[in-house]
Amino acid sequence: xxxxxxxxxxxxxxxxxxxxxxxxxxxxxxxxxxxxxxxxxxxxxxxxxxxxxxxxxxxxxxxxxxxxxxxxxxxxxxxxxxxxxxxxxxxxxxxxxxxxxxxxxxxxxxxxxxxxxxxxxxxxxxxxxxxxxxxxxxxxxxxxxxxxxxxxxxxxxxxxxxxxxxxxxxxxxxxxxxxxxxxxxxxxxxxxxxxxxxxxxxxxxxxxxxxxxxxxxxxxxxxxxxxxxxxxxxxxxxxxxxxxxxxxxxxxxxxxxxxxxxxxxxxxxxxxxxxxxxxxxxxxxxxxxxxxxxxxxxxxxxxxxxxxxxxxxxxxxxxxxxxxxxxxxxxxxxxxxxxxxxxxxxxxxxxxxxxxxxxxxxxxxxxxxxxxxxxxxxxxxxxxxxxxxxxxxxxxxxxxxxxxxxxxxxxxxxxxxxxxxxxxxxxxxxxxxxxxxxxxxxxxxxxxxxxxxxxxxxxxxxxxxxxxxxxxxxxxxxxxxxxxxxxxxxxxxxxxxxxxx
Numbered sequence: 001x002x003x004x005x006x007x008x009x010x011x012x013x014x015x016x017x018x019x020x021x022x023x024x025x026x027x028x029x030x031x032x033x034x035x036x037x038x039x040x041x042x043x044x045x046x047x048x049x050x051x052x053x054x055x056x057x058x059x060x061x062x063x064x065x066x067x068x069x070x071x072x073x074x075x076x077x078x079x080x081x082x083x084x085x086x087x088x089x090x091x092x093x094x095x096x097x098x099x100x101x102x103x104x105x106x107x108x109x110x111x112x113x114x115x116x117x118x119x120x121x122x123x124x125x126x127x128x129x130x131x132x133x134x135x136x137x138x139x140x141x142x143x144x145x146x147x148x149x150x151x152x153x154x155x156x157x158x159x160x161x162x163x164x165x166x167x168x169x170x171x172x173x174x175x176x177x178x179x180x181x182x183x184x185x186x187x188x189x190x191x192x193x194x195x196x197x198x199x200x201x202x203x204x205x206x207x208x209x210x211x212x213x214x215x216x217x218x219x220x221x222x223x224x225x226x227x228x229x230x231x232x233x234x235x236x237x238x239x240x241x242x243x244x245x246x247x248x249x250x251x252x253x254x255x256x257x258x259x260x261x262x263x264x265x266x267x268x269x270x271x272x273x274x275x276x277x278x279x280x281x282x283x284x285x286x287x288x289x290x291x292x293x294x295x296x297x298x299x300x301x302x303x304x305x306x307x308x309x310x311x312x313x314x315x316x317x318x319x320x321x322x323x324x325x326x327x328x329x330x331x332x333x334x335x336x337x338x339x340x341x342x343x344x345x346x347x348x349x350x351x352x353x354x355x356x357x358x359x360x361x362x363x364x365x366x367x368x369x370x371x372x373x374x375x376x377x378x379x380x381x382x383x384x385x386x387x388x389x390x391x392x393x394x395x396x397x398x399x400x401x402x403x404x405x406x407x408x409x410x411x412x413x414x415x416x417x418x419x420x421x422x423x424x425x426x427x428x429x430x431x432x433x434x435x436x437x438x439x440x441x442x443x444x445x446x447x448x449x450x451x452x453x454x455x456x457x458x459x460x461x462x463x464x465x466x467x468x469x470x471x472x473x474x475x476x477x478x479x480x481x482x483x484x485x486x487x488x489x490x491x492x493x494x495x496x497x498x499x500x501x
């Protein structure tokens with residue numbers, strides 16, 4: 001065990017440690033006394049590994065009161081190394097499971113190797129505050145086999161060219177009808193004033209079914225990938241009336257030229273370049289993207305008049321405000337605790353106390369910005385400035401992807417669009433709609449979903465561009481229903497009933 005350098009533990013950390021180490025559950029205490037060291041298997045997304053016993057690791061040890069042994073797994077070999085470690089049960093005290101959609105990791109979590117931590121979370125001040133929707137999304141068949149890594153739940157919205165609205169005397173749209181009106185005006189009324197017929201409303205791309213249109217369908221009432229219907233069945237959202245109504249609306253815009261004609265073949269980079277070149281005035285994307293699109297526009301034309309309206313409150317036909325979660329209900333993965341390493345409830349509580357302390361602002365600051373005065377400075381407006389980029393990239397950046405949450409602190413920016421996006425995304429949290437099947441299991445889903453979803457995606461694309469009619473789309477859904485979709489519905493429904501019965 002390496003020598004722990006406690007140069008001073010904060011009052012908050014000491015309190016957390018006290019909570020973590022009080023009491024002994026049915027499993028008994030550790031024969032070596034309270035646990036004060038932890039091994040942590042986590043993912044490295046940077047080219048270089050931070051120095052062992054470096055300044056950030058040392059500061060985290062001081063804050064948490066634990067000796068920390070990081071076991072870094074390069075992201076390029078993440079799946080291979082994680083699966084091998086799970087199969088051989090050669091795991092650390094804490095194991096980062098960063099891919100919520102991985103059926104392999106989900107099966108491993110539910111295999112009995114890892115602690116179900118749900119009943120313990122309320123004993124820790126930060127863990128007790130995890131968003132309930134995120135907790136539900138993190139469960140597998142009703143069990144929580146790790147502490148969820150928290151993300152912003154709903155980041156998407158509609159970005160609309162504010163300067164084009166101003167040129168045409170239009171207001172910012174807040175309903176589906178207003179959205180359609182603006183899309184058509186941007187197509188027909190020369191919003192950039194160049195006298196040419198060279199603009200469109202929505203500028204979409206090949207992932208329309210997965211991101212852009214899916215977000216729009218949520219305004220109509222469609223669910224986030226899967227939803228619970230009136231009969232209590234867990235069904236794919238792309239089979240629902242709300243989704244099909246949204247398709248009919250979007251096809252109408254496409255027929256009027258208010259969606260770019262070739263969107264099915266447009267890649268993301270080409271979409272962004274086209275928007276920078278004033279070819280489209282509306283894009284469904286992360287609200288945080290406005291600043292990036294502005295930078296692209298300024299790169300294409302330093303004198304561009306480009307301004308964006310960030311729209312996050314679209315409603316349909318007087319219905320409620322809702323937005324589909326694009327982050328698995330705010331779930332960025334799990335921090336799982338294997339029973340082979342942590343054998344007693346006393347040690348489990350100690351490790352949970354360690355994780356709880358990583359949700360403190362001090363730990364978040366360390367893993368995001370580093371040490372004030374060394375890696376960054378903070379001005380009176382709360383804006384962070386990195387002092388030495390290469391040093392920050394070497395010493396601090398590797399820890400960012402291991403943060404327990406992205407939501408502990410929102411730092412101010414010198415870019416107004418960034419601040420506005422943060423405010424709107426925080427506001428959207430209460431209106432987020434999550435995938436009801438996120439926490440459920442289905443063997444048929446694991447083995448067949450990718451192919452079935454591709455068939456649905458193809459049918460969607462063909463319908464929007466006018467190659468087939470709605471009856472043909474419905475026939476395609478009937479076909480894939482018999483190829484496994486009905487079985488997925490049955491299995492997810494049974495899983496839902498078992499978890500909520």
